[in-house]
Each structure stands twice: as structure tokens, then as C-alpha cells.
Amino acid sequence: MIDSARQRVRTEMERRLHVLDDPDQRCGTQPHDHDRLSDDQVANALAHLDENTEALPRWPWPRLHEAVGPLRGGTVWVLGAVQGNGKTAVGLNLVEALTAQRTPWLYVGLEVDAKVLRAWWACLKTGIPRYRLNDNSLSEDERKGLRDEIVAQREHSKLAHFANGYTMSPEYVIGLATRLWRTRRVKVVILDHLQHLDYNTPYLRQAVGDAMKSIKACALEHDLVFVVASQLTRRSRDSLQAFRVPAISELKESGSIEQIADVVLFAHRGLKPDSMAEQKKFRQEGGDISDFAVCDRLYLHVAKHRFGLRTGHSIPLQIHTPSDRIVEVEPANPASSPSTQLDFIKTTKEST
Numbered sequence: 001m002i003d004s005a006r007q008r009v010r011t012e013m014e015r016r017l018h019v020l021d022d023p024d025q026r027c028g029t030q031p032h033d034h035d036r037l038s039d040d041q042v043a044n045a046l047a048h049l050d051e052n053t054e055a056l057p058r059w060p061w062p063r064l065h066e067a068v069g070p071l072r073g074g075t076v077w078v079l080g081a082v083q084g085n086g087k088t089a090v091g092l093n094l095v096e097a098l099t100a101q102r103t104p105w106l107y108v109g110l111e112v113d114a115k116v117l118r119a120w121w122a123c124l125k126t127g128i129p130r131y132r133l134n135d136n137s138l139s140e141d142e143r144k145g146l147r148d149e150i151v152a153q154r155e156h157s158k159l160a161h162f163a164n165g166y167t168m169s170p171e172y173v174i175g176l177a178t179r180l181w182r183t184r185r186v187k188v189v190i191l192d193h194l195q196h197l198d199y200n201t202p203y204l205r206q207a208v209g210d211a212m213k214s215i216k217a218c219a220l221e222h223d224l225v226f227v228v229a230s231q232l233t234r235r236s237r238d239s240l241q242a243f244r245v246p247a248i249s250e251l252k253e254s255g256s257i258e259q260i261a262d263v264v265l266f267a268h269r270g271l272k273p274d275s276m277a278e279q280k281k282f283r284q285e286g287g288d289i290s291d292f293a294v295c296d297r298l299y300l301h302v303a304k305h306r307f308g309l310r311t312g313h314s315i316p317l318q319i320h321t322p323s324d325r326i327v328e329v330e331p332a333n334p335a336s337s338p339s340t341q342l343d344f345i346k347t348t349k350e351s352t
Helices: 002-021 031-049 062-068 087-100 114-126 130-134 140-156 170-184 204-222 254-260 276-285 343-351
Strands: 075-081 105-109 160-162 188-192 225-231 263-271 293-305 313-320 325-328
Touching: 062 293, 062 313, 062 325, 075 087, 075 204, 075 254, 087 105, 087 114, 087 188, 087 225, 087 325, 105 114, 105 170, 114 130, 114 140, 114 160, 170 188, 170 204, 204 225, 204 254
Parallel strands: 075 225, 075 263, 105 160, 105 188, 188 225
Antiparallel strands: 263 293, 293 313, 313 325
């Protein structure tokens, strides 16, 4: 009996070694399948070449669209920022643009409930300050305007989808995206944000890496676009972190995020030109941030682009803080670009 068991083990080992030596069996294909596979790949490449990019989803700001291109299916975009630096505002402005483009989308908000996100979306469209909604200080006209706008969202029920719940695992989010892709032809999934997923493990770095791989696989399989918001590592000694251009290594659990992401954008605040003295004083003594900051200015910095477009530059935007409406602005002059404004910050950071 023992000899029989040993023989079965030996036979199985020989079979596995034979599979490893035979590339056709190792790949699970027959020789004639390779020709068919090659033909399919060529056909797909030609279809990709002839694709009408004008019909693809796009960012709501023309200069950003020109800098990074359309939201093409099968891609993962990462939006990194420190807390309070505009990740949710960018996401809500994007869903507003996607709705206008008649592109079905899914917004997975893990910090704010779906009903609140819908109310904030209505605030963005009406220009009503969000803080009045939060502290219930709306006038009757504002309340009526918000109510009408929220009711009007029912007209977009086939386009606009907010996920319910705070606690979601990566598997749940991917399953939800897949289901809505099948039933509602969703094309863009916005995840806000990556670090708030329920990983149920102490090994967060590995779990985030596995989640990014699963997100990329889902994007490729269903031709979806994932826009994934990500936190940055807090630097307690860097009081001006919100204003400088982050490095990709500052993405929290950054290893797999930067490797798998097709495009990485960073949101950071704006600085007044020639304000280095005020920045230095703020670092040393504290004070009023308005002495050196442009409070309504937000930049989207292109840190990575897998498809060959230029990186290392920032797109200036204006954010209307009460409602979080974001519009495009022209830079005042080339000398006031973020890279020149932040030389002092980077130099001081490196010296410390």
C-alpha cells in the first residue's frame, strides 16, 4: 500500500515536471491556439488604434485633459493628497462632469455616507456653502434649492451611483463595480479612499498591494477606469506639506500604488509668488497662513504617466471653498509656477 502511494506521488511529480518543460501545456494552450491568440491581439491593437477618443470620459478641466488625456478604460488613476487638500472635492467635480457627459459612474465614499455625498453634490451644483448644510443654518430659499436639486438627481439614476456603507472590503468594491458594469454599464469607478478599505489584516502594506492588483485586474477585464484617492504619509515636522509638490514615495503604503497606477496626480495648495520670507517666518514662528498662501488655489500635479505624456508639471485650478466648485485658471506668470515657489520648502525639508 505504501509502495502504491509512493508510485502515485512519483507519477504526479513526473507529470508536473513534464508540464513545466512543455510551454504549451504550461500556458494551458494548444499549438494552434497561439495563432488564434496572435490574430486576436492584432485585431484588438487595430481597434485600439482606431478608437474614437472624443467619446471617452474626460476630466472637467481642459488644460488637465490636454496634459493627461482621456479616462481610457483599463487604467488606474491615483489622486494623492494630504487630508483636507481636495480629494473629495475633485471627485465630486469629476462625477458632475461625467454626468454631463452621460457616462455612468460609481462613487465609493468611505469617509462620508452616501446621503451626505448626494447633498454635497447638490451644494456644488447650486453654489450653496456646505457648512450651512452641515450646521443646519440654511435659509428657506437655500433649503428649497437643495431639495429641488436632490430630487432632480433621480433623473440620473441610470448614470449616478453612490455606494452605501462605510465598511467595505476590496473584494466587495470590486464585486459591486463588476455588477454595476454588467447591469448599468458603469465606466468610471471613484474610490475615496484606498486606505479606508476594510483589509482585516495587520499587514497593511501587503493588503494595499493586493487590493491595487485586484483593482487593476478588474479595470483590464471590464474596460473600467478606476480613480483611486490615496492619503499621503504625514510629516509632523513639515508644517507646509499641504503646499508643496509631494514625492511619489509619500503615498501611504506607496510601493505597489506607484508601480500599478497608470497615472499619479497630486493635489496641493497654492503659494503667493515671492513669499519665501513669509514661509520661513511661518515655519519658525507660526502666524497667519494667508500671508503666503492663495486660499482659493489648488494645483493638480502630474507625477507619473505610463503612456508617455509629460510629467513634473502642475495644472492651476481655483476652488470655491463654500461649495467646492473647481474651475480652471491661467497661471499668473511663468515665474510663479509651483516648482519655483516651492524651492525654499524643498531645500528646508532636505536640510532637516
